[in-house]
Every structure is written in C-alpha cells, then in structure tokens.
Amino acid sequence: MSRATDELRDHAFDGIQEYDNPLPRWWLGIFWVTIAFGVVYAPWIHWGQGNTIEEEYAAEMAAASAGSGGTEAAVVFDNDALTARCAGEGWSARAEGAFATNCVACHRADGGGLVGPNFTDDFYLHGGRPADIARIITVGVPEKGMIAWGKLIDRETILDLACKVRSFRGTTPGNEPMPPKEPQGVKVDAEGLALP
Ligand code: HEC
Numbered sequence: 001m002s003r004a005t006d007e008l009r010d011h012a013f014d015g016i017q018e019y020d021n022p023l024p025r026w027w028l029g030i031f032w033v034t035i036a037f038g039v040v041y042a043p044w045i046h047w048g049q050g051n052t053i054e055e056e057y058a059a060e061m062a063a064a065s066a067g068s069g070g071t072e073a074a075v076v077f078d079n080d081a082l083t084a085r086c087a088g089e090g091w092s093a094r095a096e097g098a099f100a101t102n103c104v105a106c107h108r109a110d111g112g113g114l115v116g117p118n119f120t121d122d123f124y125l126h127g128g129r130p131a132d133i134a135r136i137i138t139v140g141v142p143e144k145g146m147i148a149w150g151k152l153i154d155r156e157t158i159l160d161l162a163c164k165v166r167s168f169r170g171t172t173p174g175n176e177p178m179p180p181k182e183p184q185g186v187k188v189d190a191e192g193l194a195l196p
C-alpha cells in the first residue's frame with residue numbers, strides 16, 4: 001500500500017536520489033506491537049513470574065526424576081512419621097484396594113510372595129523399615145520386574161501400602177496355590193535394620 005504518488009526526495013547521495021517510500025501501515029503496526037510485547041515479556045521472563053528455558057528444563061527434570069526414582073527428596077521418607085502412621089488406624093482400609101489391584105499378582109494376597117519376595121519373613125532385599133519399604137515401592141527395581149509405583153500411585157497411598165507390606169511380617173502365609181517364597185535378602189531386626 002504505497003502512496004498513490006511516490007515523491008522523489010530532494011537530497012542526493014553521490015548523485016543517487018531516493019523515493020519517499022514509507023513502509024505499509026500494517027507492517028509498521030506489527031513492528032510496534034512486537035516491540036511493545038518484548039518490553040513486557042523480557043522482564044516478565046527474567047524477573048517476573050515467567051520461567052526461562054533453563055528453569056523450565058530444571059523443573060521438568062526434577063518432576064521426571066521424582067517419578068522414576070533417584071535420590072531427590074520425593075523418594076526420602078520420614079521413618080518415624082511413617083511408623084506412627086502404620087501404628088494408627090485407617091491405612092489398612094485405604095491400602096486394601098491398591099494392594100489387591102497392583103501387588104497381589106507378584107506378592108500374593110497373603111504376602112507369601114510369588115514373582116516378588118515374601119513379605120512375611122524377617123528377610124529383606126532393600127531394607128525392612130517402613131521408610132525403606134515406601135522408598136522401594138516408589139522407585140521400584142525395574143530391572144528385576146518390580147515397577148516404580150511412584151509414577152502410578154499417589155504418595156499417600158504408597159505410605160498406606162508400605163504399612164500394609166510391613167504388616168505382613170510375622171504372619172504365616174498359606175501353602176496354596178504353592179508354598180510361600182523362600183526368604184531373600186538379609187535378616188533385619190525388629191525395627192527393620194539389617195542385622196550384622
Ligand atoms: C510384576 C511383579 C510385581 C508387582 C506387580 C509388584 N512387585 Fe514388588 N517386587 C517384585 C520383585 C521381582 C521384587 C524383588 C526386586 C529385587 O529382586 O530387588 C519386588 C520387591 C518389592 C519390595 C521389596 C522387598 C524386599 O525384600 O526388600 C517391596 C516392598 C514391594 N515389592 C512392594 C510391592 C508393592 C506394594 C506392590 C504393589 C503396589 C508391588 N510390590 C507390586 C515384583 C512385583
């Protein structure tokens with residue numbers, strides 16, 4: 001949309017003259033809008049609510065590793081708090097459905113073990129404290145077939161499941177459909193810590 005009549009400007013550079021040929025209004029409009037946007041957007045990203053690419057990357061990596069294990073706070077459990085939870089009531093009913101749906105296939109409804117270890121004995125592969133149990137439920141042992149449930153089950157339910165697993169210890173599993181699994185791992189004391 002140039003003007004109807006282009007005007008030859010009166011100055012000359014090395015004998016070259018130019019037309020006064022202004023940029024179209026729509027083009028200038030977009031140009032000014034992008035500048036206005038940048039003036040707002042750059043401070044917002046760097047000092048305001050917005051996240052830079054690096055911050056977004058760090059947040060995504062943290063979220064991913066919280067789900068799949070690692071050593072982040074998300075997989076560290078407070079053993080005292082969890083022991084108190086397990087001593088209380090409520091976890092049993094809450095854990096029931098999740099255990100039946102997700103765990104019995106490998107650990108059996110009576111905890112006797114099948115593909116997964118026996119929960120009723122005093123031997124543990126990954127530690128016998130409630131916090132150890134909650135941790136291994138969360139991060140799993142994928143190379144051995146134990147799923148990292150932290151990605152699939154919410155943290156509160158995992159705490160209840162840890163109480164459920166712990167509660168099998170000292171019970172006597174049945175012999176059907178087959179005898180319970182032989183002890184695996186190291187023997188632990190009453191608290192769940194490995195014995196020397
Ligand atoms: C597909 C089979 C499978 C399913 C389903 C499964 N597990 Fe496991 N689980 C295993 C195997 C195999 C191991 C042993 C890992 C190893 O050898 O280190 C294991 C280990 C464990 C341990 C560690 C035991 C120890 O001796 O330290 C706990 C606790 C546990 N599972 C809890 C659960 C819970 C709770 C669920 C349900 C949310 C569940 N598992 C579902 C296969 C399974």
